[in-house]
Amino acid sequence: MTAQLPGAFAQRMKELLGPEYEQFTDTYQQSPYGGIRVNTLKITVDGLRGRSPFTLEPIPWCPSGFYTGEGARPGKHPYYHAGLYYIQEPSAMAPVELLDVQPGDCVLDLCAAPGGKSTQIAAKLQGEGLLVTNDLHPERTKALAKNLELYGVRNGIVLNERPERIAAAFPRFFDRILIDAPCSGEGMFRKDEDMVRQWEPGTPDKYAEMQREILQAAASALKPGGTMVYSTCTFALEENEEMIAGFLSGHPQFSLVPVGGTGPFAAGLGPLPGAARLWPHKVKGEGHFMAVLRHDGSGGPAREAFEAGAAENGATVTDTLENVKARNDKRERSLSAAPRSKAAKTDFHSKAVPGRADQGRGGKGGRGSGHGSGSGRAGTGPGPQSQRTGGEALGFAVYADFIQELLGTQPPGHAIWFGDHLYLSPLPREALDGLKTVRPGWYVGQIKSGRFVPGHPLATALRPEECSRSVSLSSASGEAVSYLKGETLSIPAERLSVKEGHAYKGYTLVCIDGFSAGWGKWQDGLLKNEYPAGWRWT
Numbered sequence: 001m002t003a004q005l006p007g008a009f010a011q012r013m014k015e016l017l018g019p020e021y022e023q024f025t026d027t028y029q030q031s032p033y034g035g036i037r038v039n040t041l042k043i044t045v046d047g048l049r050g051r052s053p054f055t056l057e058p059i060p061w062c063p064s065g066f067y068t069g070e071g072a073r074p075g076k077h078p079y080y081h082a083g084l085y086y087i088q089e090p091s092a093m094a095p096v097e098l099l100d101v102q103p104g105d106c107v108l109d110l111c112a113a114p115g116g117k118s119t120q121i122a123a124k125l126q127g128e129g130l131l132v133t134n135d136l137h138p139e140r141t142k143a144l145a146k147n148l149e150l151y152g153v154r155n156g157i158v159l160n161e162r163p164e165r166i167a168a169a170f171p172r173f174f175d176r177i178l179i180d181a182p183c184s185g186e187g188m189f190r191k192d193e194d195m196v197r198q199w200e201p202g203t204p205d206k207y208a209e210m211q212r213e214i215l216q217a218a219a220s221a222l223k224p225g226g227t228m229v230y231s232t233c234t235f236a237l238e239e240n241e242e243m244i245a246g247f248l249s250g251h252p253q254f255s256l257v258p259v260g261g262t263g264p265f266a267a268g269l270g271p272l273p274g275a276a277r278l279w280p281h282k283v284k285g286e287g288h289f290m291a292v293l294r295h296d297g298s299g300g301p302a303r304e305a306f307e308a309g310a311a312e313n314g315a316t317v318t319d320t321l322e323n324v325k326a327r328n329d330k331r332e333r334s335l336s337a338a339p340r341s342k343a344a345k346t347d348f349h350s351k352a353v354p355g356r357a358d359q360g361r362g363g364k365g366g367r368g369s370g371h372g373s374g375s376g377r378a379g380t381g382p383g384p385q386s387q388r389t390g391g392e393a394l395g396f397a398v399y400a401d402f403i404q405e406l407l408g409t410q411p412p413g414h415a416i417w418f419g420d421h422l423y424l425s426p427l428p429r430e431a432l433d434g435l436k437t438v439r440p441g442w443y444v445g446q447i448k449s450g451r452f453v454p455g456h457p458l459a460t461a462l463r464p465e466e467c468s469r470s471v472s473l474s475s476a477s478g479e480a481v482s483y484l485k486g487e488t489l490s491i492p493a494e495r496l497s498v499k500e501g502h503a504y505k506g507y508t509l510v511c512i513d514g515f516s517a518g519w520g521k522w523q524d525g526l527l528k529n530e531y532p533a534g535w536r537w538t
């Protein structure tokens, strides 16, 4: 590290560490450790170890985490683009391990961008349950949304909200909450010298004020008996042990689950030995603090009220689809100019589909949505509401036909339309009313000129066996990189894997060594590239 440690910081660390101070400062002469975490939504840990292009050494506190060693460039391998691993600082993998997320949980990641811990939570959920992931800063939510898309997350909702507004919308709701708080970042000085330059003696106090408010909001959104983990990447007592001690004294229904002093975790300092520390002079990783807080289950009802609302919405699904069909038929009759849809004539809408088709009111309430592939938040709908309603009905039919052909079955989720763009959400649209929503769910695609165009995030979350047409490109031959660069490829028909009864021509799931990476459009031996421009290999 070339930057000089601020004098006031050095003095404080001397007082905090006593005889260990020299060992601590020696770490600034060493390089930070690099790590990757296997995305178990797409590949098993052993699966990646078996095909890893670089050496992997286990990280003690994260079963899916590995040190990559010097010289490794994990961002420059096609597997990174196929979402097989996330590049993450090793210590940053610890908080989610302590959160103990189980498949089916409802989880809130309150300060989430760029999404390292959110993708880790999503992997723990294994597609079951709900992940609401949020960041206060709009620009940062773009990277957050993109990372969820790259890693094939189907059950994530991305918000750009103040924590207290999320707590008001979801009172006593979440099983697990992660508060990876904005902090003075002292633990990252070795990795990010800008943080050294930005640090001032008053920095920890400034962050402590924000952290108190965020913790307060998180406590209201946690369900009785739920668990939250508070983490920072700083050493300052006022942002760590003192912050949590203050929180516990004001919230007697919470207790600290002692993890400090066990396994790789050093004990917390001063008033809170049960909190956990990772010190750079004791482990191979940067400085981190974590506290596990459990609610005792006391107080009023949990989320029953919300669940009742959700169930009611679920019960109306069939009716809703019939209404859509009725509107659709009426529109077909009355608007000769309306685009003809083959699908509109099918009886798809009379089937009970686990989604809602009548929810698209693009831009309602000032909220809007980006449409996949990191495009950020758009705020407007496609036109006058009367047109939108009919358009959505037709759109849903076109979508249903497309999905029937490509996937065979309809993926579960509440269908949420933003104009011509369709998402499948773990929550009904009403649950997000009034919240700044960057992604209401899994982006599946868009109606364009009367056709359904599948979105990139639909591809990244699919397994090849789910898709009627796929092709696997080899990472070793260079064709995977050609695809990632946006090139058209010559692919003979015999290389395609096509399910019985399906045509060869059309949208094809493009995989790298068998792992989905995006779409191509195959016809007559040519695979037209549909990999989004903003994602390409440079």
Ligand SMILES: C[S@@+](CC[C@H](N)C(=O)[O-])C[C@H]1O[C@@H](n2cnc3c(N)ncnc32)[C@H](O)[C@@H]1O
Pocket: 092, 110, 111, 112, 113, 114, 115, 116, 117, 118, 134, 135, 136, 137, 140, 161, 162, 163, 180, 181, 182, 183, 210, 214
């Ligand atoms: C330590 S970083 C989060 C890193 C992230 N958890 C990850 O693993 O990739 C803290 C984040 O908190 C966000 N933030 C700052 N103030 C916030 C607030 N009041 N509410 C929610 N997020 C906030 C920042 O924009 C920043 O992205």
